[in-house]
Amino acid sequence: xxxxxxxxxxxxxxxGLRRGSGLPVVFGGAVQATGRAHYTxxxxxxxxxxxxxxxxxxxxxxxxxxxxxxxLWVPDYLAARQISHEYDGPVRAERLKALVAAPVVVAxxxxxxxxxxxxxxxxxxxRTVAAFAAAARDAGQRxxxxxxxxxxxxxxxxxxxxxxxxxxxAAPHWAxxxxxxxxxxxxxxxxxxxxxxxxxxxxxxxxDAAASPPPAAGAPRLAPRELDVLTFTALGCTNADTAAxxxxxxxxxxxxxxxxxxxxxxxxxxxxxxxxxxxxxxx
Numbered sequence: 001x002x003x004x005x006x007x008x009x010x011x012x013x014x015x016g017l018r019r020g021s022g023l024p025v026v027f028g029g030a031v032q033a034t035g036r037a038h039y040t041x042x043x044x045x046x047x048x049x050x051x052x053x054x055x056x057x058x059x060x061x062x063x064x065x066x067x068x069x070x071x072l073w074v075p076d077y078l079a080a081r082q083i084s085h086e087y088d089g090p091v092r093a094e095r096l097k098a099l100v101a102a103p104v105v106v107a108x109x110x111x112x113x114x115x116x117x118x119x120x121x122x123x124x125x126x127r128t129v130a131a132f133a134a135a136a137r138d139a140g141q142r143x144x145x146x147x148x149x150x151x152x153x154x155x156x157x158x159x160x161x162x163x164x165x166x167x168x169x170a171a172p173h174w175a176x177x178x179x180x181x182x183x184x185x186x187x188x189x190x191x192x193x194x195x196x197x198x199x200x201x202x203x204x205x206x207x208d209a210a211a212s213p214p215p216a217a218g219a220p221r222l223a224p225r226e227l228d229v230l231t232f233t234a235l236g237c238t239n240a241d242t243a244a245x246x247x248x249x250x251x252x253x254x255x256x257x258x259x260x261x262x263x264x265x266x267x268x269x270x271x272x273x274x275x276x277x278x279x280x281x282x283x
Contacts, residue, residue: 006030023116219279
């Protein structure tokens with residue numbers, strides 16, 4: 001997790017946000033380790049006075065939005081009484097009046113903020129505020145998926161190192177790696193960006209291949225979700241546990257498990273896991 005990478009996600013959101021909101025000036029930045037936001041990204045500004053502005057939590061419109069974890073707007077920034085005015089100078093220099101701010105939140109923590117403004121004093125409509133809220137939500141989702149992918153990659157590397165260092169069988173390590181990858185695939189399925197979703201699912205496929213032995217000749221063909229459910233079953237998870245980790249309903253987990261058992265010719269959960277391992281479908 002780095003503020004520079006978070007800022008890159010905010011920068012990527014600005015062109016679409018400017019079009020979608022109709023505001024001529026959009027800007028923002030990432031929250032640093034200090035808890036302060038640095039406005040590093042600008043689009044449509046006439047000057048560079050906003051770039052590099054450092055915002056304390058709770059101060060100004062952006063800082064207050066970060067503290068309250070919700071979108072905020074004012075029809076006239078310089079006259080607004082509900083915010084502090086430490087940053088009036090840059091706002092005045094850019095001739096901004098109406099302003100909106102929306103925090104980029106991940107796991108309940110602010111990671112950045114998106115702002116936009118007009119050079120006249122008018123109430124901003126619900127559609128404009130909603131556009132900023134949606135853009136901030138999407139940026140937060142991309143950051144969360146990136147964080148999850150990084151954690152999974154680190155766990156894969158730790159498992160690989162442990163397996164190589166251990167004189168015992170590596171299967172328990174790889175079974176956990178495969179389970180973690182199944183969780184990542186569940187998260188990737190919820191990503192709205194088609195390109196990012198495909199990239200993450202491709203990584204999941206390659207991680208699955210690394211975490212499982214080659215299937216035996218003539219092995220039954222199981223769907224990815226059937227294998228995911230069997231993976232957690234092999235780790236001793238109940239259907240409810242598996243459902244929670246894969247973001248599925250327990251009834252759906254039961255359906256996948258029944259289907260996998262039928263394909264494997266198994267009559268019990270334990271027998272299904274044993275057959276999957278015998279065919280090289282599970283580590």
